[in-house]
Amino acid sequence: xxxxxxxxxxxxxxxxxxxxxxxxxxxxxxxxxxxxxxxxxxxxxxxxxxxxxxxxxxxxxxxxxxxxxxxxxxxxxxxxxxxxxxxxxxxxxxxxxxxxxxxxxxxxxxxxxxxxxxxxxxxxxxxxxxxxxxxxxxxxxxxxxxxxxxxxxxxxxxxxxxxxxxxxxxxxxxxxxxxxxxxxxxxxxxxxxxxxxxxxxxxxxxxxxxxxxxxxxxxxxxxxxxxxxxxxxxxxxxx
Numbered sequence: 001x002x003x004x005x006x007x008x009x010x011x012x013x014x015x016x017x018x019x020x021x022x023x024x025x026x027x028x029x030x031x032x033x034x035x036x037x038x039x040x041x042x043x044x045x046x047x048x049x050x051x052x053x054x055x056x057x058x059x060x061x062x063x064x065x066x067x068x069x070x071x072x073x074x075x076x077x078x079x080x081x082x083x084x085x086x087x088x089x090x091x092x093x094x095x096x097x098x099x100x101x102x103x104x105x106x107x108x109x110x111x112x113x114x115x116x117x118x119x120x121x122x123x124x125x126x127x128x129x130x131x132x133x134x135x136x137x138x139x140x141x142x143x144x145x146x147x148x149x150x151x152x153x154x155x156x157x158x159x160x161x162x163x164x165x166x167x168x169x170x171x172x173x174x175x176x177x178x179x180x181x182x183x184x185x186x187x188x189x190x191x192x193x194x195x196x197x198x199x200x201x202x203x204x205x206x207x208x209x210x211x212x213x214x215x216x217x218x219x220x221x222x223x224x225x226x227x228x229x230x231x232x233x234x235x236x237x238x239x
Contacts, residue, residue: 011107018102020152021137021145028054028140032132035125037111051132052199058135059219061143065150066090066158074162084169087226088161089154092218095127098153104129124217170229174206177238183209186232188225191215204228 012029016022023029031049039050066089070082077085088094099105105120108129119125130153138146151158174186191203204224205215213235216227 015104015107015133018104019133019137019149021141021149023136023140025140028136029133032129032136033107034109035111035114035119037114037119038109041111051128054132054135054139055128056135056199057138058131058133061134061138061146062090062131062150065143065147066154068147069151069158070162073158077162084172085158085161087169089158091223091226091230092123092127093227093230094157095130096123099126099130102153104133170226170233173238174208174229174232177233177236178208186213186229188228190221190224193221206232208232 011033012023012026015029015033032051032054034048034050036050036052039047042048063086066086067082070077070085074082074085100121105126108120108125110119110125114125134146134150137149171186171188178184178186187207189205189207191205193200193202195201199219201217201219202221202224203215203217204221204227206213206225206228214228214231214233216224216229216231218224218227
């Protein structure tokens with residue numbers, strides 16, 4: 001969204017309607033919307049804060065809210081099953097899908113380069129935006145309000161994920177598939193780990209029978225391996 005068309009009242013109304021939450025501090029909402037590329041292009045003025053800190057906070061809140069909900073709602077499920085369901089719900093792909101369903105990408109404040117490179121539809125940016133919004137709600141209204149927003153965003157997605165027999169641990173599904181073919185277990189290779197210690201981005205690749213089948217990025221090695229496995233399943237036509 002260009003500055004020329006930026007109307008804070010309209011913006012607040014649109015996003016608050018999508019989230020089902022009214023902000024007390026509109027500056028938290030602005031921070032959540034602001035990508036680093038937008039902030040970096042404003043050297044002549046006090047640079048607006050960008051959303052990475054709120055993203056960090058929102059990531060933790062999201063994991064807690066989903067974990068707590070699954071724990072309380074499905075008392076008969078094992079730890080492993082709960083973990084598999086959570087991994088389906090809390091990953092870059094699912095968060096980006098939530099953002100697309102709500103058309104949140106149209107409200108991101110991006111730098112010109114990021115805008116031209118299709119940043120509004122990049123899964124990583126959309127997922128980060130959702131996490132930043134959740135972090136902003138938590139900072140503005142506390143855990144109960146953030147939990148209400150999270151559960152409202154997911155809606156029927158949680159019970160649908162819980163009802164699927166396999167859960168969605170992509171690594172487990174990939175291993176079961178290749179073993180059914182008579183192959184050995186998939187091998188996961190750490191390709192890179194970039195960024196500062198508090199904000200590393202891991203890239204992993206999965207090989208089946210020595211052939212690269214998928215690669216993925218994530219904030220932890222486990223998340224990167226899950227994304228690589230998901231990409232492999234897509235290549236095999238299984239998701």
